[in-house]
Amino acid sequence: MSSQGDQPEEGSQAKAEAKPEAAKPEAAKPVVQKPVEIPALEKGIIEKFTGRFGDKIKLVYAKPKRIRFNVKTEDVLDFARFLHDEVGFDQPISVAGVDYPKENIIEVVYHIGCCTKPEYTSSVFAFGLKLPRNDPKMPTLIPVYGGVEYHERETFEMLGVIFEGHPRLERLLLPEDWADIPPLRKDFSIKGR
Amino acid sequence: MGLPPSMQVEESEEGRILTISVGPQHPGSGHFRLVVKVDGDIIVDADPDPGYVHRGEEKMCEYRNYIQNIPHLERPMIADSCGILYPFCLGVEEIANIPVPERAKYIRVIMAELNRCIFELYWLGIYGIFLGHSTMFMWPMGDRELLIDLAEAATGARVTHAYFVPGGVRNDLPENFKERAFRQLDYFKHRLDQYKDIFYNNPLFLDRTKGVGVLSAQDAINLGVTGPVLRASGVKHDIRKIEPYDVYDQLDFEVYSMNTGDSYARAYVPLLEMYESINIIKQALEKMPSGSVRTKLGPNPRGPAGESFKRVEAGRGELAYYLVSDGTAKPYRVKMSVPSFRQIPAMSYLLKGSKLADMPAIYWSLNYWPVEADR
Numbered sequence: 001m002s003s004q005g006d007q008p009e010e011g012s013q014a015k016a017e018a019k020p021e022a023a024k025p026e027a028a029k030p031v032v033q034k035p036v037e038i039p040a041l042e043k044g045i046i047e048k049f050t051g052r053f054g055d056k057i058k059l060v061y062a063k064p065k066r067i068r069f070n071v072k073t074e075d076v077l078d079f080a081r082f083l084h085d086e087v088g089f090d091q092p093i094s095v096a097g098v099d100y101p102k103e104n105i106i107e108v109v110y111h112i113g114c115c116t117k118p119e120y121t122s123s124v125f126a127f128g129l130k131l132p133r134n135d136p137k138m139p140t141l142i143p144v145y146g147g148v149e150y151h152e153r154e155t156f157e158m159l160g161v162i163f164e165g166h167p168r169l170e171r172l173l174l175p176e177d178w179a180d181i182p183p184l185r186k187d188f189s190i191k192g193r
Numbered sequence: 194m195g196l197p198p199s200m201q202v203e204e205s206e207e208g209r210i211l212t213i214s215v216g217p218q219h220p221g222s223g224h225f226r227l228v229v230k231v232d233g234d235i236i237v238d239a240d241p242d243p244g245y246v247h248r249g250e251e252k253m254c255e256y257r258n259y260i261q262n263i264p265h266l267e268r269p270m271i272a273d274s275c276g277i278l279y280p281f282c283l284g285v286e287e288i289a290n291i292p293v294p295e296r297a298k299y300i301r302v303i304m305a306e307l308n309r310c311i312f313e314l315y316w317l318g319i320y321g322i323f324l325g326h327s328t329m330f331m332w333p334m335g336d337r338e339l340l341i342d343l344a345e346a347a348t349g350a351r352v353t354h355a356y357f358v359p360g361g362v363r364n365d366l367p368e369n370f371k372e373r374a375f376r377q378l379d380y381f382k383h384r385l386d387q388y389k390d391i392f393y394n395n396p397l398f399l400d401r402t403k404g405v406g407v408l409s410a411q412d413a414i415n416l417g418v419t420g421p422v423l424r425a426s427g428v429k430h431d432i433r434k435i436e437p438y439d440v441y442d443q444l445d446f447e448v449y450s451m452n453t454g455d456s457y458a459r460a461y462v463p464l465l466e467m468y469e470s471i472n473i474i475k476q477a478l479e480k481m482p483s484g485s486v487r488t489k490l491g492p493n494p495r496g497p498a499g500e501s502f503k504r505v506e507a508g509r510g511e512l513a514y515y516l517v518s519d520g521t522a523k524p525y526r527v528k529m530s531v532p533s534f535r536q537i538p539a540m541s542y543l544l545k546g547s548k549l550a551d552m553p554a555i556y557w558s559l560n561y562w563p564v565e566a567d568r
Contacts, residue, residue, distance in 0.1 A: 096526070096528035147416045190249075
């Protein structure tokens with residue numbers, strides 16, 4: 001049940017056509033998602049956020065046990081604090097960067113779980129930020145979630161995202177003398193492919 | 194200093210703090226370097242330095258279609274190859290909307306639990322030799338062979354099974370699998386009792402691990418650790434229970450946790466989990482229906498543009514895949530959130546202030562696998 005499937009382009013058709021359309025999945029999202037029935041638990045969480053942040057944040061999807069918002073860079077620290085302190089999602093699971101060269105953005109997606117509140121433990125809360133591709137900068141979330149330190153370091157070296165205020169933005173997995181562009185960007189290609 | 198240059202001993206100006214590089218060869222760290230600073234024999238700073246076995250799994254995924262990605266995705270953790278492949282298959286099934294036959298769900302649970310035992314025995318054997326207990330190295334390695342034989346009978350391969358595929362499992366279990374599994378699991382249970390006697394009640398083991406590297410529940414959550422490490426700190430957080438996938442909600446099993454949060458608890462929780470795995474496998478073998486084990490797929494399964502985030506409880510903890518699809522047959526982005534990578538912050542946190550001699554006991558109790566962390 002992928003509620004993001006808002007573009008019913010018959011996937012089996014020619015790749016050349018499918019690609020450009022698929023590259024901009026954001027545009028139609030809220031229109032399609034809103035009428036879809038949202039389970040009560042997720043609805044409660046969403047209402048908490050819309051009550052606090054209003055239209056500064058955008059709901060990307062709400063499927064059972066999975067919610068995702070998109071947040072603006074300037075709001076992300078407030079948003080994360082609210083998520084951690086008031087709502088109770090306290091366990092960082094993953095920080096992923098996704099490169100979209102056609103739209104000229106890099107998305108950073110945080111996935112946060114919950115260990116302490118029994119009603120939320122089965123859910124994973126995600127929030128994403130869209131950063132300009134030529135200057136991807138965002139504040140680090142270490143003050144809120146201490147465990148994201150190494151995840152953010154990895155995102156820094158793999159996609160070149162600068163986390164402002166991070167104590168150690170250094171190479172982690174790549175060789176120390178890596179002299180190419182960040183490898184998980186789409187314009188870096190594996191040799192011979 | 195009288196030490197070989199490979200030990201890279203540096204002396205600070207005050208002459209008190211020594212910097213020692215542990216690894217990346219295998220002196221108890223394995224393809225992974227830890228830069229520790231010691232004052233006498235107290236560690237004042239520990240800096241983990243992973244990346245020696247990074248092979249770009251996530252980038253490789255973007256060049257292959259969903260089915261081609263199966264064999265290489267289990268390479269980071271060959272001791273638990275079903276565990277690391279499981280969430281990928283669940284994710285592809287969500288994206289491409291592939292149904293899974295009921296029998297395949299049971300077989301997956303059986304193989305995932307069997308792999309958990311295979312993995313934890315391997316881990317336990319190395320923990321034994323880390324603490325200077327040779328018998329505890331020999332016994333689990335030997336008993337592991339029996340379980341590997343069982344897995345081989347089902348999948349055809351000893352360790353890298355490539356057994357889980359989107360839509361089910363690759364092939365059905367052999368005919369006499371149930372009887373064979375029951376016989377070997379009964380023997381395995383008997384061996385676990387013996388492990389308790391020779392290792393877990395051994396004064397050597399108790400002295401080396403009790404009260405060593407204590408991680409409080411609050412710190413464990415904040416640092417983002419997962420799996421047995423988290424449960425040893427008193428947080429009952431097991432994906433099999435809180436967000437059951439496949440048929441875990443139809444099986445009756447316990448989640449164990451301990452409150453001490455020390456290395457002993459982190460070693461004891463996996464033992465209890467192996468007992469529980471035996472229980473799960475037996476239940477699943479009894480309840481398993483007959484029928485097909487795989488949904489027939491075309492060569493290039495694909496789904497609409499979208500994303501999925503699926504997680505399972507692997508041997509080392511919560512293992513999650515973030516898949517982004519753009520509607521083509523190849524994934525647009527695959528992000529693996531692996532438990533070993535999530536234990537790294539706890540490592541430097543726990544090593545600070547402990548004795549250098551306790552380093553192996555703490556390091557290995559965290560269930561850290563360098564190849565999996567580097568991906």
